[in-house]
Amino acid sequence: MLVKAYAKINLLLDVLGTRPDGYHELVTVMQTLELHDTVVITKAREIELIVEGADLPCGRDNLAFRAADLLRRQVGYAGGASIKLIKRIPLAAGLAGGSADAAAVLCGLNSLWGLGMRMGKLLDLGAVIGSDVPFCLQGGTALVRGRGERVDPLPGLPSLGVVLAKPCFGVSTAEVYHRYDDIENPLHPDSQGMLQSVRGGDVSGLVACLGNALEQVTSSMHPEIEHIKSILAATGALGVLMSGSGPTVFGLFDNETAARQAAGRLKNGNFGVWVTNFYDPRS
Numbered sequence: 001m002l003v004k005a006y007a008k009i010n011l012l013l014d015v016l017g018t019r020p021d022g023y024h025e026l027v028t029v030m031q032t033l034e035l036h037d038t039v040v041i042t043k044a045r046e047i048e049l050i051v052e053g054a055d056l057p058c059g060r061d062n063l064a065f066r067a068a069d070l071l072r073r074q075v076g077y078a079g080g081a082s083i084k085l086i087k088r089i090p091l092a093a094g095l096a097g098g099s100a101d102a103a104a105v106l107c108g109l110n111s112l113w114g115l116g117m118r119m120g121k122l123l124d125l126g127a128v129i130g131s132d133v134p135f136c137l138q139g140g141t142a143l144v145r146g147r148g149e150r151v152d153p154l155p156g157l158p159s160l161g162v163v164l165a166k167p168c169f170g171v172s173t174a175e176v177y178h179r180y181d182d183i184e185n186p187l188h189p190d191s192q193g194m195l196q197s198v199r200g201g202d203v204s205g206l207v208a209c210l211g212n213a214l215e216q217v218t219s220s221m222h223p224e225i226e227h228i229k230s231i232l233a234a235t236g237a238l239g240v241l242m243s244g245s246g247p248t249v250f251g252l253f254d255n256e257t258a259a260r261q262a263a264g265r266l267k268n269g270n271f272g273v274w275v276t277n278f279y280d281p282r283s
């Protein structure tokens with residue numbers, strides 16, 4: 001069985017405060033991208049993981065392994081699965097690659113093991129693995145709240161082209177949230193404006209409302225992010241923003257062709273470049 005694990009970007013991310021559990025209360029609008037890892041799963045006696053395309057652990061430190069192990073223990077399944085992960089989504093990038101893999105494993109094993117588990121239960125299990133997993137299970141365009149577990153689908157957007165520019169370092173999501181708490185006057189992006197634009201299919205309104213409360217934190221640690229944003233903007237992007245906790249910066253374009261042309265003008269930068277587009281697995 002082959003399952004695609006799609007990357008995401010955050011079109012808007014606001015932090016409303018800290019929660020009693022130590023996590024942060026979020027309002028974020030997430031969008032699935034066509035860029036994906038591939039997960040190949042077959043039945044086996046135990047849970048075994050191999051990873052191609054990235055230097056990642058193959059045991060409990062891998063979110064894909066953790067997802068399989070949690071599901072097996074939850075339902076008391078006697079067998080296992082051999083999981084091959086073919087990584088394409090850049091690591092520690094703010095694109096939810098590990099969460100996407102975990103979500104793909106939960107869905108794939110639910111089907112391969114014939115468990116018939118409902119989406120509501122999968123979402124609960126996903127949230128145990130990581131805050132981005134519930135959205136990755138649903139995909140498309142969604143309003144995500146709480147620490148990431150409340151996922152409300154939004155209408156699909158036009159398939160905008162996307163250029164992703166990721167500097168050669170990764171960032172720790174935990175560190176970014178921790179540093180956010182020390183900011184005296186955090187910025188709050190216009191979540192109402194974003195929701196209105198998405199619900200109305202208004203791309204220029206959406207672009208005007210792009211915003212990420214974590215951007216000021218990661219940018220202060222890594223000034224390269226502002227530099228990459230200005231380079232991407234100069235290629236004619238409709239709008240540019242850092243995704244999630246970063247450090248990946250995305251530029252939006254009318255379509256994938258326009259994104260590809262812009263990316264062609266970005267050679268020799270001190271960052272990796274990927275071209276993709278908005279994707280809606282629901283349609």
Ligand SMILES: C[C@@](CO)(OP(=O)(O)O)[C@H](O)COP(=O)(O)OP(=O)(O)OC[C@H]1O[C@@H](n2ccc(N)nc2=O)[C@H](O)[C@@H]1O
Nearest residue numbers: 022023024094095096130131132147173174177244245246
């Ligand atoms: C910032 C976001 C935005 O979509 O994405 P990424 O940049 O990771 O892609 C998410 O909130 C990240 O989700 P995810 O990466 O799954 O986070 P988790 O593994 O659950 O948590 C990692 C750490 O981030 C902090 N954390 C995470 C989510 C949240 N709502 N509040 C938090 O404070 C906690 O310190 C936690 O220990």
Ligand SMILES: Nc1ncnc2c1ncn2[C@@H]1O[C@H](COP(=O)(O)OP(=O)(O)O)[C@@H](O)[C@H]1O
Nearest residue numbers: 061062063091092093094095096097098099101
């Ligand atoms: N299957 C996986 N793919 C990517 N990273 C993983 C995976 N499993 C565990 N990780 C760990 O999770 C961390 C965050 O990775 P990732 O999900 O790619 O980024 P982000 O949380 O920024 O969206 C990585 O540093 C890596 O060590």
